[in-house]
Amino acid sequence: MTQPDTQKMIQLVEQQTGYRVTVDLISGINEHAQMISARPGNPVHLIRVNDTQRAFADYIVAVQCGMLLILWSDPSKVPAIVLEERPAADQAERWAREEPLALMSADLSKKVGRFYVEGLVKQVQSLPLEIGVAKLVFEKCPSLRDAQAESFRAQLQNLSQVFSPRVKDSAPAEVFQKNVAMNAALALGWSGISGDRIALLPYESTGHLESGKKLFAALQAASPLDSAAYTGVVDAWARLLSLDALYRWDFSSRKP
């Protein structure tokens, strides 16, 4: 890593968790990075940066370190989300019976319904953490602010594709509403950190900003964001979005 701010984040993780951080490149993945967090039998946090993103490696590593700092604030109780199989299957079936999924073959509609359930649970799990980490990285890594702005610009641009009729009409209305509410909360989070208001325009003009504000308020109420506060925020978001029956928390001790 070339940026002292990234080195600082790595050192913070190593001090807080007691495990070394190792950074590597990986090819053939869709995400910007993969992280294999340490456990007693595997004594390193491995951050694998997608080799297509190597120009942004410093920022990506800082973000992954930020996630570790929040999730591992208590190494004896590191949270992970687990899908509740029965309620998830029931919800997938309900959405499979709604338009536009009901117009598909039974098999395909169930698969797509399941895809939406898993996608929304992943989103409710990841976005509060992402906003919390963005705030942390913005404060601790001023040298990475350009890369951070670039990363959020690309992500928010991508998320706003949901308003195109092609994407919007491909999901049940309820799925669309929940997804857009969380996207709006992310745009509000970034706007609050950076002062950039442009990303809010699609949500304002379509009347979805209010639902995002409710989620964002729940996150703002939990500051600073440690692992306990983080699980609390996810639960609050899930309740507001009626997703709380679809998962449970699994806590593990990762003490060296």
Place this chain on the structure above:
Amino acid sequence: MGFFEPETMTPFSFQFPLADFDLTRLPIDPDLLRGDASMLAAAVQEFYRESFEKLGGSATVVVRDGVVSVAWQPGSGDASAQLLQHAIGLLRQGNASSAEPILRALIAQDARNADALYNLGMMLSDQGRLVEAVETLQELLNFLPEHSEGWTALGVAHARLNAIPEAVKALERAIEIDPRNAHALRNLAAIHGKESPALALPLMQEAARLLPGDQRSQYGLAQCLLQLGRVEDADPLLVKTISLDPLSEIAELARTERSRIAQANLHAKSGGGTRPDAVFFCLDALQKFQALGEEQTKTITFEIAMLGRQGLDINDPSKKYTLRSLPGQFTGLHLVSLLYTGMQRIAPNTDAGIDLSRELAEAKALRSDQTNPPKN
């Protein structure tokens, strides 16, 4: 004592077609913006309002009839200098489309704004608009012929156009004006290096000396030395190249080069035969991994692989390495032997970066002898 009047700040304005605005620079889907004219106008207005807010003063942005008009009244100071810095900041962020109208507006206001011409020329060259780049940089050099960096940028643009004699001439002129112009030295060396590494070497040595933190210069010098057969001088530079930015493409090239050198050295030192010390280390690895089991083998192998990305010195006999997953102190060759043996157990088709197949085969034969001693 007289009165003094506050300095009058001249508003700075520029216009450009809305169609020229690069919508990909906004955090909103470009197709969504194209389908919603009012959102598009609001987004572009907000973009410039935010940009100029950071500079202080007040900005008026109007989007009308397909044209964006920006007028900025600076709060204090030199408006041109502030705008130039703003444009350079945009270029650093990769936002050339927003920087270009500002640079052109600065040049329209003052055709001899050297910094604006230089940055516009560099931007055009980086965008591959090479003919425009050459014209812009020549404009600069017509009235400022001692601008060493301008000659460097012109040389690079010529080189990108494959106009090599012109490139060499421009870069030599840059160095003539400023013998410490490291970028000119490095670029001239890169051109000569293809044909004559001996000619390139002193230029690259000087560039690497002037830019000790520049990965390209360090790697360029290492390459020159390798081409001249000076492997021992090149290796520390390859190590430095990796340490400067371990995840970069140049670091990857340096790693590959080091693996090739290590491979050549390893067997050259044993006259092309097997290395007895590596055989011993492979034997040690076989015994250790047998005792520790698959999970621990993976952990150790993985840790060495990660450590190895910084480069393991296999020619140094000192035990200078430690692992978290295995107690003791190790030489570079010992770790490479552990790595190779571990990889053969857990992922035999993966390239370990070095070939110890003969050493491992001998170690396996020895181990077989140990576990099944010959009967008398």
